[in-house]
Amino acid sequence: MPPRLEWQWRRDCRELLELPELSAEADPKPPGIVVQRSHCPGCGHQLAAWENVPVLSWLLLRGRCRGCGMRISAQYPVVELLTGLLFAICVWQFGWTWQAGAAIVFTGLLVAMSGIDLRTTLLPDQLTLPLLWLGLLLSVVVPGGLFVPPVSAILGAAVGYLSLWSVYWAFKLLTGKEGMGYGDFKLLAALGAWCGVGAVLPIVLISSVVGAVIGSAWLMIKGRDKATPIPFGPYLAIAGWIVLVLQFDLLGSYARWVGMA
Known part of the structure; x- marks a missing residue:
């Protein structure tokens, strides 16, 4: 997908600048994703x-x-094994239900987005926006919502987007730098639509902890400094999957822990 996006962006830029279109030989179209055979x-x-x-x-x-x-590349079997394992967990968690089917679609999109973001620091609208709209639709077409009711899904999408959008602009105004991309806003909005407004804060907290641990380890292994940009999308995806599929209630667990203490 990234090579096809970049190819289309080059064509759009040339059209905007009123430059002649390049020939197929000078700028060949990347392979197809669905129709063209592997x-x-x-x-x-x-x-x-x-x-x-x-x-x-x-x-x-x-x-x-x-x-x-x-x-x-060994990436192929590794991603296939990981995806198969995550699909199996979805069925184990929800049984042979519509929830399991939706969770499998949710998981597949998150795996694809995580891989793309890790390699290119891109979160394509072609994946984040369908995930967002599907989450909202599933809250409406099923009585009471497939995972969360419609009001919670709509508020979750809005709060998810606005929370990271606010952090982005606050960081930019204070430092003059961009701390994250707009794709992260859209991904958290999609996760909010699937998991509900009450899950937005836990997702942000879990993703921050996971990102700090994995990101620090990655920088040490690669010998990079702390200024090296690290994609945040995969950590949001991990947190969203934990909350939706594993039904992990961070705030509820904390409240119970405080009560026991």
Whole structure:
């Protein structure tokens, strides 16, 4: 998706600047996502059905293209295993219900967005906005809401967006720098639509803790300084998934802990 977005942005910029459109040879269109068959980026070999089975095909091919022998990144089986495990947890948590089906869609979009954000620091509108609208629709079309009622979903989307938007502008006014991207606002709005307004604060808190731990470890391993920008989207995704799928109630757990203390 990122190469296709960048290709379209270049075309839009040339049109805005009234520059001549580049030929297909000078600026080839990146491969399709849905219609075009999967193929090797090295030699163009189109994958047969048995070469496209998650995890198993990578093992059978020993991590190399059957056409040219080019190494296939281990990212493929790792992401496939992770996604399969998360899907299984959704079914284990909700059973064979509509909630499980919706949670699987929710999970798949979060995995895709996390991977894209980690690699490119982009959170495409093509993923964040459908997630937002789907969360709002599921609160309306199902009596009482599939996960949360409509009022909570609408307020969750609004509070989610405005909370990070406010932090962004406060940080920019104080430092003159941009602390995060607009994609983070939209992702938190989507998570608020799915999890409800009461989950926005727990999601922000959990994502901040997860981001601090994982981000610090990553900077140490890579030998980077603290000024290195770190994508925040994956940590929001982790927190949102924990709250929705695992039904983790941070504020409720804290209240019970205080009561016991």
